Amino acid sequence: MLSPERLREDFSNSSVENTTAAQDWTQAYEAVRWIQLTMALLSVLGSGSIIVSVVLQRLSRRTELQPLLLLSVSDLLLALCWIIGASLYSRNHSAHTLCYHLHTVEQVLYMASFFYTLNYVFNLYRGIREQHYSCRDGYVQFSNRVSTAGKITAALSGLSPVLLMTPVFIQGSLSQCETNFSEPYRSDAIIKNV
Known part of the structure; x- marks a missing residue:
């Protein structure tokens, strides 16, 4: 068993950095942007291929495929918002209001995609049960x-x-919530303390 003196000595000699200090997150933001862009493109390919195959085969009138088609459309719209967001995020300009409203639309599409997923699963269950x-x-x-x-x-x-x-x-528009988008992931209190 290690003595407390030995533990203090080990920790005092270690090269552990202070992770609470202000850091440059530029590389992390760049990686997140590329991940977001890649995921958006994959989502566009997936949902777009479902939409194209259903429309080309004229299967959109089939009752079992209509919930899947609605889910794919909402996923496609969400992915397009991701692509727009990733392109806006990569440019350093003052489109904070546009980014805020785009984020709100993304939240609407997230919820719609979730509800359409529940609708699709329920219809699938109902069809199998029938x-x-x-x-x-x-x-x-x-x-x-x-x-x-x-x-x-x-x-x-x-x-x-x-x-x-x-x-x-x-409420976000009235309160001008988009003004904090100048420093992503940082609040005004943190900026003042740095």
Whole structure:
């Protein structure tokens, strides 16, 4: 067992840096920007390929693919916002208001993508359950139209994020929340203390 004196000696001789001091995060921000751009391009390719294949094969009217199509569209819009954000982030200019509003739109699309994912999973579960019960009972009959509840759920999946983020957008614009975007990830209190 190590004695307390030995531990103090080991730690006093170590080359541990003070990580709470102000540091240059330029390389970290550059890496984050490239990661964001790469992920956005992969997301555009993935969701875009789903949209193109569904549209080219004229499958957009099929009830089991409509939730997937809505999810892919919301993911594509989110990825396009990421690309715009990454390009704005790489330029050092005073588009703070634009970046703030773009971030708000991204939050709306994040929530919409989440709700459309839940909608897609629920529709997938409902379709599998319907097929299971119809096969178990000995008849094969599948509904080929979207139910009213499915249409309402799809509409609410797109509208509820907009309704939830509207107060944030309005209050943020009135309070000029975008003014702190000049130093990303730093608050005014930290800047004054440095």
